[in-house]
Amino acid sequence: MTSLEILAVPLAFLGIWLTTKRSLWCWPVVLVSAGLYVKIFWDAQLYANMILQLLFGLFILYGWLMWLRGRGDDGMVSVVPLRGRNAAAALALTMVGAGLTGWLSSHYSDAPLPWPDAILSSFSLLAQYWTARRYAASWMLWVVVDIFYVGLFAASALWLTAGLYAAMAVLAVLGYRHWRALETAG
Numbered sequence: 001m002t003s004l005e006i007l008a009v010p011l012a013f014l015g016i017w018l019t020t021k022r023s024l025w026c027w028p029v030v031l032v033s034a035g036l037y038v039k040i041f042w043d044a045q046l047y048a049n050m051i052l053q054l055l056f057g058l059f060i061l062y063g064w065l066m067w068l069r070g071r072g073d074d075g076m077v078s079v080v081p082l083r084g085r086n087a088a089a090a091l092a093l094t095m096v097g098a099g100l101t102g103w104l105s106s107h108y109s110d111a112p113l114p115w116p117d118a119i120l121s122s123f124s125l126l127a128q129y130w131t132a133r134r135y136a137a138s139w140m141l142w143v144v145v146d147i148f149y150v151g152l153f154a155a156s157a158l159w160l161t162a163g164l165y166a167a168m169a170v171l172a173v174l175g176y177r178h179w180r181a182l183e184t185a186g
Contacts, residue, residue, distance in 0.1 A: 002043070004036050004039055005040055005158065005161060006160065008036035008040060009160045009164045011036070012037070012164055012168070013164060013167060013168070013171075015030035016030070016168050016171050016175075017171060019131065020139075020171055020178060022077040024067055027060055027061075027063060030060055031057060031060045031061075034054075034057055035053070037053045040161070046111065046113070046117050047105060047111050048101055048105055048118045059125065063131060077134060078182075079136050079179045079183045080133070081135070081183055082130065082137040087137060090126055090129075094122050094126045097125075098123065102117075104118075113155060113156070116148070117152065120148055120149055120152060123141060123145050126141065127141040139172045142169075142172035143169050143173055146166070147165075147166075150166050153165060
């Protein structure tokens with residue numbers, strides 16, 4: 001446990017909680033958290049997750065812009081449905097990306113868990129993209145990813161982060177319920 005992890009965990013939790021509430025403040029909070037996790041994951045040799053945090057920075061800026069443009073008449077961020085065909089194509093493309101990332105990481109890095117790291121990082125990018133696009137389905141993907149991340153971070157002795165991801169899985173369930181109700185109402 002490092003001082004960076006002690007700072008990053010509550011920031012990440014706050015950012016996810018703000019996301020479930022559709023608050024634009026989620027974006028700057030998660031941007032700072034992602035920056036802290038770049039260093040944390042570098043130190044833990046979770047290189048795919050380190051790169052993921054750098055990519056999250058770009059996705060966060062994209063999401064912030066999309067949410068600024070995606071507000072309804074009430075000023076709140078609107079939730080939109082994800083079409084089945086688009087979901088299937090995105091999931092298939094993500095599996096290919098996970099395979100490529102896993103292979104590269106297992107052959108060209110000293111990562112102790114290259115395959116789980118690569119798979120979870122790839123699906124996290126998809127979940128983040130779906131969140132930026134305001135799809136309620138993003139939360140279901142986050143639930144699955146977060147549950148598996150608990151094991152990865154526990155295996156890497158990042159206990160606070162493992163606890164964070166357990167809490168984030170619960171937040172993702174709550175986010176899905178809230179967003180799904182808005183999606184069907186809209």
